[in-house]
Amino acid sequence: MILEEFQQRIRAAVDRKAALRLRGGGTKDFYGGALRGEVLDTRGYSGIVEYEPTELVVTARCGTPLEELERILEQNAQCLPFEPPHFGAGATLGGCVAAGLSGPRRAAAGALRDFVLGAKLIDGRGQALAFGGRVMKNVAGYDVSRLLAGSLGTLGLIAEVSLKLAPRPQAQATLRLEAPQARALELMNRWAGQPLPISATAWREGELAVRLSGSTGGVRAAAAKIGGAVAADDLWPGLREQTDAFFAGPEPLWRLSVPSAAPPLELPGRQLIEWNGALRWLKSPAAPAAVRAAARTVKGHATLFRAADKSAGCFDALDPVAARLHRQLKTTFDPAGVFNPGRIYPEF
Amino acid sequence: MGAALPVVAALREFLPQRAILHEEEDTRPYECDGLTAYRQLPMVVALPETEEQVRRILQVCAALKVPVVPRGAGTGLSGGALPPGDGVLLSMAKFMRVLRIDPLARVAVVQPGVRNAVVSELAAPHGLYYAPDPSSQIACTIGGNVSENSGGVHCLKYGLTLHNVLGVRGFTIDGEPIELGGEASDAPGYDLLALAIGSEGMLFVLTEVTLKLLPKPQCARVIMASFDDVEKAGGAVADIIGAGIVPAGLEMMDRPATRAVEQFVGAGYDLEAAAILLCESDGTPEEVDDEVARMKAVLERAGATRMTVSRDETERLRFWSGRKAAFPAVGRISPDYYCMDGTIPRKRLGEVLAFIGSLETRYGLRCPNVFHAGDGNLHPLILFDANNADELHRTELFAAEVLEKCVEVGGTITGEHGVGVEKINQMCVQFGAPELELFHGVKRAFDPHGLLNPGKAVPSLARCAEYGRMRVHGGRLPHPELPRF
Secondary structure, eight states: OHHHHHHHHHHHHHHHTOOEEEESSOTTTTSSSOOOSEEEEOTTSOSEEEEEGGGTEEEEETTSBHHHHHHHHHHTTEEOTTOOOOOSTTOBHHHHHHHTOOOTTHHHHOOHHHHEEEEEEEOTTSOEEEEEOSSSOOOSSOOHHHHHTTSTTSSOEEEEEEEEOEEOOSEEEEEEEEOOHHHHHHHHHHHHTSSOOEEEEEEETTEEEEEEEEOHHHHHHHHHHHOSEEEOTTHHHHHHHTOSGGGOSSSOEEEEEOOTTOOOOOOSSEEEEEGGGTEEEEEOOOOHHHHHHHHHHTTOEEEEEEOSOOTTOSSOOOOHHHHHHHHHHHHHHOTTOOBSTTSSSTTO | OGGGHHHHHHHHTTSOGGGEEOSHHHHGGGSOOSOTTOOOOOSEEEOOOSHHHHHHHHHHHHHHTOOEEEESSSOOSSOTTOOOTTSEEEEOTTOOOEEEEETTTTEEEEOTTSBHHHHHHHHGGGTEEOOOOOTTTTTOBHHHHHHHTOOOSSHHHHOOHHHHEEEEEEEOTTOOEEEEEOSSSOOSSSOHHHHHTTOTTSSOEEEEEEEEOEEOOSEEEEEEEEESSHHHHHHHHHHHHHTTOOOSEEEEEEHHHHHHHHHHHOOOOOSSSSEEEEEEEEESHHHHHHHHHHHHHHHHHTTOSEEEEOOSHHHHHHHHHHHHTHHHHHHHHSSEEEEOOOBOOGGGHHHHHHHHHHHHHHHTOOOOEEEETTTTEEEEEEEEOTTSHHHHHHHHHHHHHHHHHHHHTTOBSOSSSOOTTTTHHHHHHHSOHHHHHHHHHHHHHHOTTOOBSTTSSSOOHHHHHHHTOOOOBTTBOSOTTSOOO
8 A cells, every 4th residue: 555655655755844746757756846854755656547438537646657658548449639749758647737737739648647537635634635536527515626737746746637638639640830929929829720630739949730530531621721831740749758859958947828819029049939929938048037028028927948047936935825825725625744845936 | 685785885886887787686686696496585696897896896796795796697517606695786788889890800809798699790701700519609708708708519629618719807805807718819927817717706707708719611521320239329439539520510309309309390300219319510511511521431330320401501500500509409398407517538428328217227317318419428318297295306316316327437527518516526526635625725816705605616624524425545535634414
């Protein structure tokens, strides 16, 4: 009963006033703030608890390798629609949900949090709690399981998760077109307002790539409408995993989350745009304050995603009301502050 | 009215006379929401028109320790807007402006009193619409939808309110402005927007909502398929999903439901079938042709005895009209009906329907079923006469057993109507004491005085002890420290 071992570790840490660093495959150690505390390795609690393809739901333990989960889904012609990045071999489901990151299909299919149906959590008292469920619709109680998505393990150990799935699209095609940034932003937003089976978009250096996914007939008709040259599909995994050449180089990598129709952001460095304009990657030596201000001007926010020096903080500061709510929720879930201190904000 | 005076006097300092109701003849229309079995006259009804007025009302209530219950159109089915006898019913009915529609960014910014259907009407000239479509969409408001995380008949493909709201703005009980989410895809920190949606007015008061608009599918067609057995119809639902198809809508009605509906709207349903499925495909003409053919093949293999595909938009809407009118239709064949809202894993459908059938016999009450089959969300409708005290009592027992069965098979007591006052006892069955304690902790983080919609949505542990039907963990009753009544 490894779950009970987790509970004991957590209770012992509370007694000793020690911090715990929840960790799966460690593929996202680069993401977020400080890594503090003794490592609590979640990989021993692994495996699929329930998967019935006709329910479109899978329930699995936190240590389940993401790769293994995706392989099993693929055997049943299903997938995680939000295309989560692994960021290396050995990524686990628990880490994936705790990081809350989504891949190229996010603008079309929804974010990771949209697919979370339920979770089992071990809180900062060592209690195993169950929220949500394994059904599509559930409004009993506050939606705590979705709150956990992206909480970076600061609210508790996400022990099990139930996710909604989608069938794998029958057909896929990638098109490439020449377009300067402003024109590309306009095109992506216009297409997103039309009933087209666009499953991903990406722009950089004057070139716009569009991926179509759906029925064979639907993809063919949409390709004719969009135009451009047919290209290989191998662009998308490189964007999802950030193995693409764009992400190489020593400059800090910023993730700017902005309204999709926001105009081009004038910042030094290179930019790569995804999600119809809603996600802007920036490789730039610009001062953190300048990057954050640029995002805020268009009602977005900036995250210092990868950098050698993260002393200026990773995430945008919260307004005073949100900051107070964060502190109080943290205390509710983890009164002794044992889980991943400093991983999101330095103060908790 | 004496007890009302301090709060009325304080509200009069900044609200016009017409925005404060406290005479019984004026407050009577607010005594209940869509769940009419529960009624309570509010001490005061406040009808603010501006954000500043909302802020000040909340500050007054916080200072005087007066409970506040927000209300939209009052169409909710779980008593979430049941007024406080000793507090302020905060009607958001005057917040009915659509502030902005941005066709390029595909967002609508609206006030919470805007009706659901209005958003799609205003977005239509741009080829866009707002996807969640609860049956009450011509009357229910966006604020109410956000508070209940409302669904509709297209959730499997297009999601719930949760998936279609980008941001909200409002005020805490102390009158502090709160803004969660926005037009970007995400926000820094915890996903507080997820907590806010479906929080039943327990956390803060909404004053503005940013909605996601989707491109309207070019065309849609619906297949009406008949089955001679309810379980076969349930099997067909699993087969459709198993075949990798996500229908735009997938609904089931049993024969008692189709017969009630047919008299009322004449939707053209097969009245001999034990159950019918409505299975919709939408998209481009190419996609729809392709998908309808695949759906028909699956339904045929699953044992459909008859299939009709809508030929045009008029026929499609007629097929849906019966489903959308199911509740009022049932209201015509019985003096009263009680609508349940459990969700179950789809594969347990046959078992749960058989169980409901056995309860009909045991309690001597009829119970037609309409079912969001694609999402596993059941709406059994128990028919009864509220003037007959024994029937009302039997109905309550019947409903409680159905909801507890939903939990037992791995589902939930409420899929889209909310807990409100109605299902508060069943929350003790679905959750243990540690989860309920955590919910109370979440509530305290937002509303430390416990003044927003008190007594709803999350039961106190004492109440669960009184109800005496708590979930049992490993043979031990939860919270044994509490006295039993």
